[in-house]
Amino acid sequence: MLQAGFIILTLIVSVLLLLALSRITQSAIPDEAGRKKFLLITGVAMAAWLVYVGALSIKGVFLVTTFPPRVPLLLVLPLFAFTGLFFGSGRFKNIITQTPASWPVYFQAFRIAVELLLLMGFKAGIVPREGTFDGYNFDIVIGLAAPLVGYLAFRKEMNRPLLLLYNISGLATLATVVFIFMSTAYAPAIWHKPQGIANLGFGLFPYTYLAGYLMPVAVFMHGFSLVKRKRQQRATAQ
Template sequence: MEHLPAHLGLAFGLTTALTVYIFYRAAHSSRPMLAGLLLWLLGQGMVGRSGFYTVTNTLPPRLSLLLGPPLLLLVGLFATRRGRAFLDGLRLDVLTLLHLVRLPVELVLFGLFLHRAVPGLMTFEGRNWDILSGLSAPVVYYLVFRRQWLGTAGLLLWNILGLGLLLNIVINAMLSVPSPLQQFAFEQPNVGILYFPFVWLPGCVVPLVLVAHLVAIRQLWLKARTANPQPAGQIMVA
């Protein structure tokens, strides 16, 4: 978008790079995974620069071509044995730190709001409290992985709450995009994510944050089950 200051695009580009780097470290520096992410970013960046996603009167919305592939890949990872093995091997400590990126994301969204590219409901002044996850991530990391003051249950609860905050803003953001499905923010729709480099928010940053939460919840749930196995043949009575 021509009226946006260059520093917003640069800040978000750096935020996307940081997200990918942290996830790369969480995946034990997997080069194939990194190559796949970089190719996806390159391809979606080119599509975003072409203006493809700014056509908003189609059904299904063109934005589904940006959101659909990461979600289908995520389903495939959880549905297959090899995929689950990859997810279970991700580093839980690094995945916790990945949520730090939600802080600069929120600051960029606020900048986009000030330049009338996203609605106010997508900022921390509206319905978006996702900044709390970014602010609390280093504290939770320290309490869990450095001091061992917060256990499995505490980290699991934090991830569940963080997942709820993420889903809240994703739903509001998607229903604010100008399309036949729009429900909110008709006076100032969510147009910023239709342009490069902000297409990387729904196309890469949000999916990786979602993966970080879902993987953490799965790993912590499995750990809790292993620590407290149900005796064979025991019948639970309400």
């Protein structure tokens, strides 16, 4: 049930991303041939990444908890590099411009499902209590707040202070969660635990989609929202 939950959530998030991108590119890429090519490349790239993460996980690559840490090097850093490239390159300017500013906020609601799966993982004995909302992980609050913030921040004019507070808070909670999972995996003694979570199975397929896909998607959405906010603020000031 837990494994199926991670797989299903990963697929749902992927489908929603592609559906949203399909809608956005209708105005961002007017040329039909160019639009179809862009969507095809994006879909293939997403599928290739998920296969890459799954293959390494099945081989047990992430069960090794010696330094250098493999999860950040092989999963997190490549996606963060893509995030920086996306926002720093002018090639995706139209995508950002044509995306409704509320969408990245509403999308964060998927984190509710993530937190419920983590709680199930704790009950199954492969996730530390500290990594759930029964411990020190308050990320579910960000997910629960997403619909409300999405509505209030864009009810009339953009509520920039609320949007900034939400995104900074969301990134802060993610940073806390990353620290919890990294420390319980590579330095379990900090939490007075005999072994890391990777040795309990959380370094296996499909649980690695948390660090290798779902968490970076949440970071990407926060970055998207902040960049969109800044660009709209500049446009208003001109």
